Structure formats: structure tokens, C-alpha cells
Amino acid sequence: MLCFSTSAKASDFNANCALKQPNSRGKNARLQAIFQSWHILCNQHHVMSLVFTYEVAPVFVLLEYVSLKKMREIIGWQDGRGDGIFSPGGAISNMYAMLLARFKMFPEVKEKGMSSVPRLVAFTSEHSHFSIKKGAAALGIGTESVICIKVDESGKMIPADLERRIVEAKQKGFVPFFVSATAGTTVYGAFDPLIAISDVCKKYNVWMHVDGAWGGSLLMSRRHRWKLDGVDRANSVTWNPHKMMSVPLQCSALLVREEGLMQNCNQMHACYLFQQDKHYDLSYDTGDKALQCGRHVDIFKLWLMWRAKVKKRKHCCSVLQVLLFLFALILSLFFLYPQHTNVCFWYLPPGIRYMEDKEERKKHLHKVAPVIKARMMEYGTTMVSYQPQGDKVNFFRMVISNPAATFEDIDFLIEEIERLGQDL
Numbered sequence: 288m289l290c291f292s293t294s295a296k297a298s299d300f301n302a303n304c305a306l307k308q309p310n311s312r313g314k315n316a317r318l319q320a321i322f323q324s325w326h327i328l329c330n331q332h333h334v335m336s337l338v339f340t341y342e343v344a345p346v347f348v349l350l351e352y353v354s355l356k357k358m359r360e361i362i363g364w365q366d367g368r369g370d371g372i373f374s375p376g377g378a379i380s381n382m383y384a385m386l387l388a389r390f391k392m393f394p395e396v397k398e399k400g401m402s403s404v405p406r407l408v409a410f411t412s413e414h415s416h417f418s419i420k421k422g423a424a425a426l427g428i429g430t431e432s433v434i435c436i437k438v439d440e441s442g443k444m445i446p447a448d449l450e451r452r453i454v455e456a457k458q459k460g461f462v463p464f465f466v467s468a469t470a471g472t473t474v475y476g477a478f479d480p481l482i483a484i485s486d487v488c489k490k491y492n493v494w495m496h497v498d499g500a501w502g503g504s505l506l507m508s509r510r511h512r513w514k515l516d517g518v519d520r521a522n523s524v525t526w527n528p529h530k531m532m533s534v535p536l537q538c539s540a541l542l543v544r545e546e547g548l549m550q551n552c553n554q555m556h557a558c559y560l561f562q563q564d565k566h567y568d569l570s571y572d573t574g575d576k577a578l579q580c581g582r583h584v585d586i587f588k589l590w591l592m593w594r595a596k597v598k599k600r601k602h603c604c605s606v607l608q609v610l611l612f613l614f615a616l617i618l619s620l621f622f623l624y625p626q627h628t629n630v631c632f633w634y635l636p637p638g639i640r641y642m643e644d645k646e647e648r649k650k651h652l653h654k655v656a657p658v659i660k661a662r663m664m665e666y667g668t669t670m671v672s673y674q675p676q677g678d679k680v681n682f683f684r685m686v687i688s689n690p691a692a693t694f695e696d697i698d699f700l701i702e703e704i705e706r707l708g709q710d711l
């Protein structure tokens with residue numbers, strides 16, 4: 288029961304699931320062409336110019352405008368209304384969201400600082416990304432003011448526990464101001480139940496953020512977007528095209544439902560850039576919404592890929608397909624049905640497969656993944672990350688977002704783990 292069924296091979300699986308492998312060659316050629324033109328453009332036209340005002344980067348300001356609007360439409364906000372910004376990454380997008388939530392509730396914080404506001408508390412699941420705590424530390428809220436909500440077996444936030452902790456915080460005199468639900472957690476790939484969470488947020492009048500850095504790209508997939516049902520109820524959403532959508536680093540967006548809030552929260556009206564008497568629509572001077580002064584041009588890569596009609600829909604599905612194959616191969620070892628392209632599993636070497644003593648077996652199992660990983664690195668063949676989580680000892684976490692990954696790669700991975708670990 289507790290061993291790999293290595294007899295299953297890619298060819299069987301292919302025949303069974305009747306789904307064609309993606310033509311990775313053709314896709315790669317197209318991607319390569321895009322990035323070649325990108326590099327040429329960078330070199331010839333100094334695309335490294337900065338996005339702060341319309342006059343400095345008119346084309347990029349407009350590309351950001353149309354792309355952010357499109358992303359908001361995909362989230363489900365009416366007519367794509369709202370606001371947003373491209374930031375240096377998901378961690379920064381999450382911090383922006385926290386900053387906006389605080390400003391929305393206590394606008395005086397901008398001038399007077401944290402001493403002018405009561406003790407604020409934020410809520411996120413115990414499986415959420417560490418950037419929520421980092422953001423709280425950076426904004427002077429403090430990591431102790433981030434309350435971690437319990438998750439169920441599959442790693443999803445439990446809304447009843449969220450409500451309980453909000454009530455508890457209020458009783459202590461704290462002010463709940465921010466809930467961050469995760470769409471695609473980093474380890475399990477779990478999707479928090481957004482509709483139930485939004486009900487709690489609404490009831491207690493708390494800003495709802497969705498950290499979709501990892502799973503947000505499933506919004507592009509007709510088959511998988513239901514996993515984010517309720518995302519349109521959020522006040523803000525982090526979405527990283529530089530993860531699942533394969534846009535090269537860096538490309539992350541924060542989408543905000545309320546218009547104008549970002550501008551009010553962050554603007555400083557530097558008079559050498561943002562003169563109020565310019566002869567064009569000042570809403571195109573987007574730079575004052577950011578914490579940075581000059582911003583890197585991140586939009587062009589995404590826009591080119593979008594225009595080139597690289598089928599992200601197919602991409603998500605094909606990657607998920609390859610991962611489901613991994614899941615099928617190791618069916619006897621998983622502890623979780625994959626919700627995204629994260630597959631978490633143990634390898635049980637023959638030496639501990641039939642150990643009676645459960646505690647003893649756990650102790651041994653904890654050491655297996657690190658040893659195999661070390662051997663992988665020594666042989667230079669492959670690398671898979673591992674970690675413990677809660678009461679679960681070290682397990683492998685295989686995540687793929689590369690559209691060129693094939694069923695054969697998965698066969699290789701499994702055989703390699705078995706080869707390197709069978710004497711343990």
C-alpha cells in the first residue's frame with residue numbers, strides 16, 4: 288500500500304485521459320520570439336525608462352491602464368472599474384493592500400502616524416504567505432497584530448474561526464481592519480472559501496484582500512476559475528502574472544475596487560513631476576499612486592504575451608494535467624488531493640515502509656526528504672523542495688508552472704526519488 292506504483296507510465300496515462308500533450312516546441316518558439324523582441328526593444332529604445340508620468344512614458348501608462356482594466360473585468364468588477372498598480376512583486380502588492388485598508392479606516396494615519404490610531408489587527412490563515420507578516424512589520428502594525436486563522440485538512444481558512452477571532456479581538460478593544468484570504472496557498476495550493484470569508488468581512492466591516500499571487504491566474508481558465516468564486520467581493524486582489532502565467536520577473540499587480548483611494552493614500556504632489564496645471568488629463572500621471580518614485584516597466588512583457596495570444600488558459604490546464612499525472616503515480620502516498628499545481632507527498636523508502644511503531648516511522652520519515660534532496664543536488668539531476676507543515680513531517684512539495692513540463696519529466700522525477708532513496 289505504501290509504495291510507488293511505478294508501473295504506471297506516461298503512455299498509459301496519456302491513453303487513459305485522452306488529453307493531448309501540449310505542443311511545447313511551438314509554444315516555446317513563440318515565447319522565444321516574444322522575448323527576443325523584448326530584449327531588442329530594451330536595448331534600442333531604453334525600455335528601462337520609468338513609469339511615473341504620462342509625459343515620461345505615455346505608451347506604458349496607457350498599456351498599464353488597459354491591462355489593469357482588463358484584469359479588473361476578469362475579476363468581475365463592473366465595467367472593469369476600480370484602480371490598481373504594477374508593483375515589484377506579490378509581497379509588495381500585499382503590503383500596498385494593507386496600507387490602503389489602514390488608510391481607508393483611518394485617513395489621519397498618513398499625516399499623524401501610528402500613534403494617532405488604535406491598536407489595529409489583521410487576519411490571515413496559518414498557511415498564508417509570510418509577506419502578510421512582513422507587511423505588518425514594515426507598516427508599523429507589528430507581526431503580533433497579525434492573527435493566524437485555523438485551516439481545515441485541505442489547508443483552507445475556516446470562516447467560523449475567522450469570525451470567532453474577530454469578535455475576540457474586538458472584545459479586547461482592538462480594531463480589526465484587514466483580512467487576507469489566500470487563493471492558492473504556497474505549500475498546499477489551497478483556495479480559501481472567499482464567499483464565506485466575504486460575508487464575515489461585510490458583517491464586521493473589515494477590508495477583504497485576496498492574495499492571489501499564486502492562484503490568481505486561474506481566473507484566466509474557464510475550467511478552474513470557480514476556485515476563486517467570490518473574488519469579486521474583495522476590496523483588493525494581488526495577482527502575479529510572473530508566476531503561473533510565465534511572464535518573466537517582475538510582473539505583479541494589485542487591483543483595488545475603490546477608485547481614487549490609492550491616489551489619496553500615497554500622493555505627495557511633488558511639484559517637479561506632478562504639476563496640477565498640465566494640459567492633459569492628470570489621471571494619466573499614475574506615478575504618485577506608488578510608494579516608489581520611478582517604477583520599472585513591467586507591463587510590456589505581459590501586454591506582449593497577451594497580444595501574442597499565448598493561450599494561458601491552455602497553459603494552466605496543461606500544467607495542472609502534468610501535475611495530476613504525478614498525483615496519479617504516487618496516489619498511495621499523497622495526503623491531499625491537489626487543488627492547484629502543488630503536489631505534496633512523502634516517499635517511503637523500503638526500510639521504513641513496514642515499520643509498526645508510528646512515532647518511530649514518523650521520526651525516520653522526517654529525515655528522508657532532506658537526504659534525498661541533498662543527493663539530488665550532489666548528483667545534479669533535479670531539485671524538489673520539501674518542508675514540514677503543522678504535524679506533518681518533511682514532505683516533498685512539487686510545484687510546476689513551466690508550460691514545457693512533460694509527462695516524461697514526471698516519470699524521471701519519480702524514478703530519481705526512488706533511485707536516490709531506496710536504501711534509506
Ligand SMILES: *Cc1c(COP(=O)(O)O)cnc(C)c1O
Pocket residue numbers: 375376377378379416418469471472473498499500501527539
Ligand atoms: C509568491 C507568493 C507571494 C509573494 O510574491 P512575490 O512576487 O514573490 O513577492 C505572496 N503570496 C503568495 C500566496 C505567493 O505564492
